Every structure is written in structure tokens, then in C-alpha cells.
Amino acid sequence: MAAEINIQNSRVGRWIERETELKSLIFRVTADPESGARAWARTTSGVLAMLLMIQVVTGILLAFHYVPAATTAYTTVAFIELAVRDGAWIRSMHYHSSVLLPIAAGLHILQMVIRSAYASGRSAWTFGLVLLGLVLAAGATGYALPWDARAINGVNIAASLAGNAPLFGDAARAWLIDGAAISTLTLSRFYGLHVYVIPAIIVTAAIMRIFIFAKAPADIDEHTAAEWARDQFARNMIVVGIVFAATALFSSFYPAPFGPPVADTATYLPRPGPQFLWLFEMQKYTDGSLAAILATGFPAVIIGGLIAVPLFIKRKLQFRRIAIAALYVVGFGTATALTCAAIYQDASEPRIAEQLAKQERDETAFRASKFEPQTVSAAVTKPSTTADEVKAEPAAVEVAGGANPNMIPPVYTTSCAKCHGASGEGTKKFPELIGVTTREEDQLTPELVLAIINDPKSVGRSTKMPAYHDKLSEAEKQELVSWIRSLKPETDIEAERTVQTAKIDQEK
């Protein structure tokens, strides 16, 4: 006879029972005992929980290596794929789970439609639908992070969809990409949303669902409830185990897609993950504000409608049933049909199929290659080189003297900023430096600025400021002088810009 293991009667089990609400929580979350196929269908919640947990864990592991900036994102993802141990598998798990999440959410909602669960457990129903929207949003924002050819195309499409939105299009586009053009700031937007905002909302929603909106079970005796909870937990775990094993195995054979670097996108055909093929297909037939309204309106109407119907229709039960079924079939049916159309079209057009096959071969070749590190300017020892490189870019407010007021010399930050403010604006007790070379009452010559830096007392200036003649090198002093001379009050810069623009106009 097998030894009976009964966790509930063990010391740990008794401790949990005494010290926590776990037992009542499990009863509340798994209310309404059922058996057979209906009970098995309800294991979708366990699968969703498992997939979300994988996303959190693999996401954190990716964050240890990923650097979210336009200059480093591609290299660090390539590093994860080629050099980090298990990196390709971790990223693949993250990717494939992101494809499975909307599918699992769709099935989760389907079983609730079939069981008419929206009638009895409205919080579970609403949570399932909100979760579907959130995992889609997470997938869409995560798409940008590798900053490869796929990502750039995806961001371009997201930006024009936002820009084509009626009424607030321009504002939406500018907010989403952070400015007028797609840049490293755009990547920061998508990164912030994908890594912090959306996961935070998902976790908050899950906590609310489990701890606040869980419904106490109907009047059933405790023994039946305990038996049901244990059986249902086991059912969930069986399905969870199968789905996890399948995903893990699949991920070790099929890595997540990774396109070429942004530079060579000319011939590249970007294809989204399977969960967004419906959106991709939709774009082939729509343009302008219609495209924008359909792309966001379609999922919004389906998800919003499914949430709203049980809230507002409380009497005509037959009608409510039909309305929900219709919304579900239209929503998920359309998405499935569009997905199939997208796959079929890619496969049936020889030129496209050939290019996609070539992309696959390129990716295989990439995965067989050796990781080539990216050359960056000296990490810790010489911050000035970094400043030089940035200076090479056309500066927005380049002024006479060569220095750029936005380009604060490192020596200023270490030696002067404590008293004169982070960018020369001064502090409570010490004077500001902005305008000291141009203001009428000051009009310091470069020689005088240098003399003050060397020894303020020698030219009858401040007695509190130390002499720097032997503390800084001549080059550093010159750098400071030229930077201080570049500091001008806002109005001066504006005036100068107007003059410059006028000049350019004249030349035209």
C-alpha cells in the first residue's frame, strides 16, 4: 500500500492553515465545483498564470544583458543570442510565450463563453478580457526592443497608425515616438512601456482579481470544496506541465526571430509574430485614418463589447447569450481568418516565399557566426572622449567660440558644479556663470576668466573660491573658459538663432 502523503495534515500544512488565508483563497478562486470536460476546460487559468510567470522570469533574465539605446540594443540582443549561455533559449521562451499568451487568453475567454461564466463570475470574465488587451500591448511594445529591421518597421507602422488617428493623431504620434522622428528616444518609450508600465498593470490586475474580486464559493460543504480545489489544482498542474514542456522543447529548436541590423533593411520583408498577423493583413487593405481606426478599434470594440454586454444586459438572457457569442465569433473568427490569409498569401507568392526562405537562411547563418563585440569609447577612464564624439554631431545651439553650452566639460562637473550649479546656473550662495562674458556689468574677457580660475584673489575677485592654477591642467582650464563663454541667457540664444535663420534665408 502506498504511503499516504497528506500535505494538509503535515506540520507545514497546519502552519499554512493557521497563519495564512491560502485555503479560503483557493476556495474563492476556484469557486463552483464542476467535473469532467468542463473542469478540464477551466485549466486555461493555470496556463495563463504559468505563461505570465515565464514572461516575468525570462524578461528579468534578458534585462541583465539588454541595453535599451539605439546604439546598443541590436548588439546586446545579438550578444544574448550568440554569447550568453542559454540566452537564445531564454529569448525564445520569452517570444513564444508572448505568442501563446493571447491564444491562451482567447481559449480562456472561450471556455467562459461556453460555460456562461460571465453570468456568475463577472470579475473573472472582465479580468480575462483586460488581460488579453494587456498581453497584446506587451507584445506590440516588446516588438521594438531588438531594434533590428523587424523592429524598425514595426515602430514605423505603429507611429503612422498613431499619427493617422482622428483628432489627436499628431499628439499621439509625437507622444509614442517621443518627438517628431523615430530615434533612440522612441526605443526608450517602448522599453518603458514594455518593461515597467504594462507588467505593472498586469500584476496589479492579477492581484486585484485574486485577492479583492474573488467570489466566495456558493453554499457547499467544506469537504466537497476541499476535494474540488485539490482535484482542480492537480488538473491545472497537469495541463501546465504539458504546455511548459512543449514550449520549452519548441523553444530549444525554434529560436525567436531576429532580423538584420537597421542598416540593411532594403530587401528585408518584416513579418510580425503570429499573434499580430491579423493586424499585418489588415494593413494591406486599409489606409489613413481608416487603418488607424480599424487597427485599434477592432480589438477595442470586441474586448470592450464583451466586457460591456454582461454589465448592461441583465434581463434578456437569451439575447445576452447570443450577443456575447456573436462578438466572440466575429472577433476571434476575423482574427483567425486574417491570420490564415496572411500565411496563405506569403506561401503562395513565389517571390515573397523565396525572400522569406532566404531570410531564414540568413538567420541560420547569423546563429552559426561568432559574436563580434561593438567598439565603444573608453568606459570609465576618459569621459572626455565621449564628449568629443557627441560634439561631432551637429549641435542645435552651436555658438561662437566652438563650445556647446549643452556639452558640459567633465572637469566642470567634478571641480566647479558643487558651487556654480550643474550647468552654470549658480547656487544659493555662489554666483551663476551664465552670461558673465556678455552681460554689460560683467563683460569678462577670456583672459580674466582664466585668471579667476587660476587664482581669484590675484585679480581682486571672490575670496571664497579656491585657486585652481595647480589643480587643473592648462587644457582643462581652456576647456572651461571656452565653455563658460558659450553660456548665454536663453534670450541671447533665441536672438542669435533668428539672426542665423535670417542669414540662411538671405542666402537662399
Add this chain to the structure above:
Amino acid sequence: MKKENKETIRKDRRTFLSILPVGVIGIVGASMTLAAKRSLEPAAGTAAEESWKTISEIGEIAGEEPIEKTIAVTCRSGWSRSVEDVSVFVLPQHENKVLSSVCPHEGCPIVWDADSKNFLCPCHDSFFSDSGRRLTGPSTRDLTEFESRVENGKLQIKVK
């Protein structure tokens, strides 16, 4: 007899149902933990890509005082490669011995004090003789010496 069998099956089922979740959670947890452990193993550290670096022509090194030389070393750390400046002291008065300029105490850059003919660390006042031997201060070790050689009239050190 039959009734007993039924009882056994029920008990077996209950045992199975309690072990199974633990098993699944264990397997999922173990795979994720293993992936975490393997992917987070520390990198080999910042490693120089070439080993022997030329400091200068041997003919240029002369005199009674240490000469500070800065060499550019290409370093590889993870996904990035960068050129780092490494500053060393060559001691012509001690058979061109090459010393690291990093204080063995807590890593501050040491300086040569020409008046006292000592190396000193400005951070915590460790003093070293002109051959790098520890004199006073919190450091318990001498200055680190580089492995060096003369190749084709050039003084070279081995960087790691």
C-alpha cells in the same frame, strides 16, 4: 476484497494528486533556475585582447627617476570593446622594471613625489619606495610589477 481494492485506488489517487503539483512546480522551477544560473554566470572580466604591449623604445628610457607612460589597451567586456588608457611607471634606475600605477590598497592611482623620491597614494597615504616596495600606510603589499621583456629594442609588458 473488492471494497478494499477500491479503498486502495482512492488512496493512490489522492497520493498522486498531492505529489503531481509538487512535481510540476519543481520541474518548471528547476528549468527556470538552471537557465538563470547559466545565463547569469559572470563574464570572464574585462580582458585585454592582446597580451604583449609596447611601452616605448628602450633607448628613450634613461635617468634616475621613474617615467610615467600611458598605453592604450584594447579591452573586451561582454558585448563591448573599448580602448582603455593604462598608466604605468618605468624605473630606469631599477633595470627598467615596470610598475602598475594602481595602488594595491583600494585601487587609487598612485603618483611619484619627486621631493621625497617616493611613490604615494593620494587616497589613504600609502608610501612606496622608488622601487615600489611598501614603506608605510594602509597597503600591506608592494606595488604590482608587470612582466616585461625587450623585443627588437622595444620595452614590452604583458597585460591581462
